[in-house]
Structures are given as structure tokens and as C-alpha cells.
Amino acid sequence: MALFDKYPVSVSNSQSGEKELFSPINAGNVGMYVCGPTVYNNVHLGNVRTFLSFDIISRYLRFLGYKVRYVRNITDVGHLENDADEGEDKIAKKARLEQLEPMEIVKHYTEGFHEVMRQFNILPPSIEPSATGHIVEQIEITKKLIANGLAYEVNGSVYFDVTAYNKEHNYGILSGRVIEELMESGRKLDSQDEKRNKVDFALWKKASPYHIMRWPSPWGDGFPGWHIECTVMSTKYLGETFDIHGGGMDLKFPHHECEIAQAVGAHGKPPVKYWIHSNMLTVNGQKMSKSLGNSFLPAELFSGNHPLLAKGFGPMTVRFFMLQSHYSSTLDFSNEALIAAEKGFKKLSNALGIIKKLNHSGGSSSTDKELAENLTSLVDLCYTNMSDDFNTAKTLAVLFEMSARINDFKSGNIPLKNISEEMFLLFKDTYIGMMENILGLREEEEHNQELLTGIITVLIDLRKKARQDKNFALSDKIRDDLKALGVQLMDGKDGEMNFTIE
Numbered sequence: 001m002a003l004f005d006k007y008p009v010s011v012s013n014s015q016s017g018e019k020e021l022f023s024p025i026n027a028g029n030v031g032m033y034v035c036g037p038t039v040y041n042n043v044h045l046g047n048v049r050t051f052l053s054f055d056i057i058s059r060y061l062r063f064l065g066y067k068v069r070y071v072r073n074i075t076d077v078g079h080l081e082n083d084a085d086e087g088e089d090k091i092a093k094k095a096r097l098e099q100l101e102p103m104e105i106v107k108h109y110t111e112g113f114h115e116v117m118r119q120f121n122i123l124p125p126s127i128e129p130s131a132t133g134h135i136v137e138q139i140e141i142t143k144k145l146i147a148n149g150l151a152y153e154v155n156g157s158v159y160f161d162v163t164a165y166n167k168e169h170n171y172g173i174l175s176g177r178v179i180e181e182l183m184e185s186g187r188k189l190d191s192q193d194e195k196r197n198k199v200d201f202a203l204w205k206k207a208s209p210y211h212i213m214r215w216p217s218p219w220g221d222g223f224p225g226w227h228i229e230c231t232v233m234s235t236k237y238l239g240e241t242f243d244i245h246g247g248g249m250d251l252k253f254p255h256h257e258c259e260i261a262q263a264v265g266a267h268g269k270p271p272v273k274y275w276i277h278s279n280m281l282t283v284n285g286q287k288m289s290k291s292l293g294n295s296f297l298p299a300e301l302f303s304g305n306h307p308l309l310a311k312g313f314g315p316m317t318v319r320f321f322m323l324q325s326h327y328s329s330t331l332d333f334s335n336e337a338l339i340a341a342e343k344g345f346k347k348l349s350n351a352l353g354i355i356k357k358l359n360h361s362g363g364s365s366s367t368d369k370e371l372a373e374n375l376t377s378l379v380d381l382c383y384t385n386m387s388d389d390f391n392t393a394k395t396l397a398v399l400f401e402m403s404a405r406i407n408d409f410k411s412g413n414i415p416l417k418n419i420s421e422e423m424f425l426l427f428k429d430t431y432i433g434m435m436e437n438i439l440g441l442r443e444e445e446e447h448n449q450e451l452l453t454g455i456i457t458v459l460i461d462l463r464k465k466a467r468q469d470k471n472f473a474l475s476d477k478i479r480d481d482l483k484a485l486g487v488q489l490m491d492g493k494d495g496e497m498n499f500t501i502e
């Protein structure tokens with residue numbers, strides 16, 4: 001029996017507003033799409049929370065035995081300055097301001113984004129497609145929407161006709177927005193506007209002679225609108241209907257609403273079975289924003305170099321801190337909350353170190369029935385909490401209880417001989433699996449580890465050189481001194497050297 005049958009998952013579908021039993025379209029397989037970063041800026045902590053939420057979801061579904069194809073895109077063109085399709089493309093604007101090729105900006109910030117994901121132990125998606133790599137498909141679907149009577153061309157730009165779509169379908173099905181209200185609110189269209197109605201949105205924009213990111217199309221040189229890229233990349237890799245679409249709450253409208261309209265308009269069916277939206281990060285109770293001076297870059301957090309922080313915090317502490325609340329709740333960020341998280345994380349991570357080294361000496365009978373029941377129920381609770389809409393907060397509470405048992409095992413308060421080997425292994429594997437595989441928490445040493453490896457490699461190279469120079473006294477000294485520090489060098493053939501750290 002697969003774990004996903006034993007612990008069926010329920011998901012809060014933000015389209016229905018209900019918690020629904022998760023049942024993928026193709027049994028045993030999950031297709032998941034998450035809107036990735038717009039790479040014109042450094043990734044901030046709010047973005048990290050979003051990608052962490054979906055990292056947990058994909059990790060847990062995989063752990064349960066599902067085969068998951070996780071697609072997270074890179075928006076490297078077309079994300080306009082504001083949602084009204086006015087203004088400049090964010091990446092083109094940055095390129096103009098910094099006098100760079102747009103692709104230099106894209107490469108720089110994409111690499112920065114990947115580095116931050118790695119620091120937080122957020123696993124890479126299965127596919128990471130980019131908008132500029134899918135221009136042809138975006139043109140094709142735009143042509144299809146025109147042919148279906150749901151889009152129109154004006155002066156080299158193409159707009160989606162929301163009112164035409166809404167005659168047969170429901171624009172607002174995800175966000176609950178009402179088209180009549182949208183039509184009346186805000187600024188009225190003026191004679192300069194190309195759109196027929198203010199709710200319409202761009203599928204393709206004509207490039208001005210100065211616009212540097214441009215591609216030929218049936219409507220002349222231009223670039224794609226923002227919403228269309230996600231419709232193209234999600235359905236290309238996951239099929240016209242797929243299981244999970246995720247993103248931050250702020251993308252629900254208009255971005256995701258538009259994605260649904262485009263997909264229904266082009267393929268005739270709703271694209272997504274379960275919509276999942278993660279909530280925002282606040283700082284001392286206020287919305288995180290650059291203009292309020294309370295937004296954080298990961299590097300400021302690690303160094304503590306920020307007016308709101310008393311010290312720096314490691315990425316695993318921050319990861320733990322974020323997992324203490326459910327992805328759908330707002331999470332308030334403060335110096336005090338981080339200090340508390342650091343203590344909490346240390347407890348769990350100490351217990352992880354202990355249980356990894358603990359071994360049962362064998363024997364198969366549980367003599368303490370009550371204890372066995374307690375341990376079994378803790379194991380079950382980890383799964384039932386995670387299966388309950390990926391509730392990491394509740395799961396962490398169970399792990400704290402488990403860590404108390406682990407300390408009892410170590411101190412001898414609970415003699416291991418009182419529990420069966422099978423029970424012990426189930427408990428041990430569950431604790432390690434929950435901590436490392438599902439919650440992605442590891443000991444806070446990744447940075448030092450990298451540095452350490454680098455330094456040892458330098459010493460190994462020096463030792464090789466010493467041996468080539470027949471300076472065996474120096475070569476032996478390097479080996480022996482490293483050994484005294486717990487670093488064991490192993491001489492291989494061809495003069496290669498490996499090492500292990502105790």
C-alpha cells in the first residue's frame with residue numbers, strides 16, 4: 001500500500017474555497033505548476049516564502065510515493081510595470097537604466113535566485129522553462145484566441161476580449177471578481193487606449209522602435225504579455241488540464257484569473273484541478289514593502305546587516321521559522337520571532353543528530369505497550385498533519401514531542417530495550433524523513449561546510465605539491481595535522497586524494 005493511500009491528502013482549493021480530497025488526474029502522478037520569479041531584481045524574503053511553500057508540497061507528495069513533475073517558470077520578458085498593461089516591460093526598463101543587454105540582467109538575477117533557493121534548501125523544479133524560450137508557442141495560442149473570437153488586434157498589439165469571453169464563461173471564477181464592478185472601478189478608457197474595454201488585457205504588445213526585447217510576429221515586431229506565458233508553459237509540459245497550480249496570493253487576480261480565461265478560450269477546458277495560494281509575509285505587523293523600508297533580502301538576514309535585526313540568522317533557522325505557520329496564513333517577521341525560532345530549531349536539530357547515531361541492539365518484543373502506542377501515534381500524527389493541507393505548523397509540534405522522546409532514549413529514561421526494533425526504526429525513519437526529506441531542515445552548517453571543503457582541497461593540493469617535490473616531511477605533517485582535526489585523507493591511485501570528515 002502506497003503511503004498516499006494510507007495517508008490521503010486534502011488540499012484547500014482556493015477556487016472552491018473548500019478543503020478537498022486530493023485525487024490526481026492520472027493516478028500516482030502529479031503535475032504541478034508554480035509561477036516563478038520575474039528576474040529583474042533580487043529575490044526578497046516574501047518570494048522565498050512562496051517558493052518554500054511549494055517546495056514542501058512537492059517534497060511531501062514525492063515522499064508519499066507520487067511521481068511529481070514540478071514546473072516553475074522564469075519570467076524573463078513581458079512582466080509589465082503594472083497590471084493594467086501600461087508602462088514598460090520590467091526587464092527592458094532595467095536594461096535601459098543600467099545600459100545592459102536584457103539577457104545580462106536575466107542571467108544575473110536568475111543565478112542570484114538559484115543561489116538563494118540553494119541556501120534555503122529549496123529543491124529545483126523538474127523543469128524550469130523561460131518565457132523567452134516559448135515565444136513561438138505564445139504567438140500560436142494568441143492566433144488561436146483571435147480565431148476563436150476571444151482576442152483582437154489593434155495597431156500591432158493583441159488584447160484578450162474579456163467581455164466576449166464572459167458571455168459563455170465566467171471571468172472571475174477564481175478571484176470572485178465581478179466583471180461589471182471591474183468595468184466601473186478606476187480610470188475610464190480614453191481615446192488613446194487601444195483596448196475595447198478596460199478589463200481586456202494584452203496578449204501581445206507592439207514594440208516601439210526603442211524597445212530592445214522584440215520578436216517578429218504576424219502583427220509586427222513585439223513582445224508577449226505576461227499572463228500568456230504561464231498558460232503556454234503550464235499546458236505544454238503538464239497537459240491541457242493538470243493537477244496543481246500554485247503561486248503567491250497576490251497573483252490570484254489578475255494573473256491567475258487571466259490564465260484560466262486564456263486556457264479555457266484556447267483549449268475549451270479549465271486548466272487546473274486544484275489552485276493553491278500561499279499567503280504574505282508581514283514585518284512587525286506591516287506589509288513587507290520596499291517603500292516602508294521593511295523588506296529584507298536574504299543576504300541582509302544572514303549577515304544581520306539590517307536596521308530591524310539585532311543579529312544575523314542562518315537560512316535553516318529562517319526556513320524553520322517560516323514552517324511554523326501554515327502556508328495560507330500571513331506570517332509575521334520580527335527579530336524576536338527569529339530569536340525564538342532559532343532556539344526551537346536547535347532543539348529539533350539536536351534531536352536529529354542524536355537519533356541518527358542511535359541504534360537498537362536488536363530483539364523484537366515491545367514490553368511497554370503504552371509507550372509503543374504513544375510512539376505509533378506520534379508517527380501517524382506527523383503524516384496526518386502533513387496530509388491535512390500540508391500543515392507544517394502542526395507537524396512541527398509533533399516533532400517537538402518526538403524530540404523529547406529522543407532525549408529520553410539518549411538519557412536512558414526510556415530504555416530502548418522496552419521497544420521493539422521495528423518500532424524504533426519506524427520512529428527513527430519518520431523523524432529523519434520528516435525533518436530532512438519533507439521539511440528540508442538540516443543542520444545549520446552548510447556555509448561552513450562549503451568553506452571547509454574548499455580549505456581542505458587547498459591543503460590537499462599543497463600536499464600533492466610537497467610530494468612531487470619529495471618534501472615528505474611536509475606532506476606527512478599536513479596529513480597528520482588534518483587527521484588530528486578529524487579529517488582523514490585517503491591516498492588513491494594516480495596520486496588522487498579523497499577525504500572524509502569525522
Ligand SMILES: [Zn+2]
Binds near residue numbers: 036255
Ligand atoms: Zn504565472
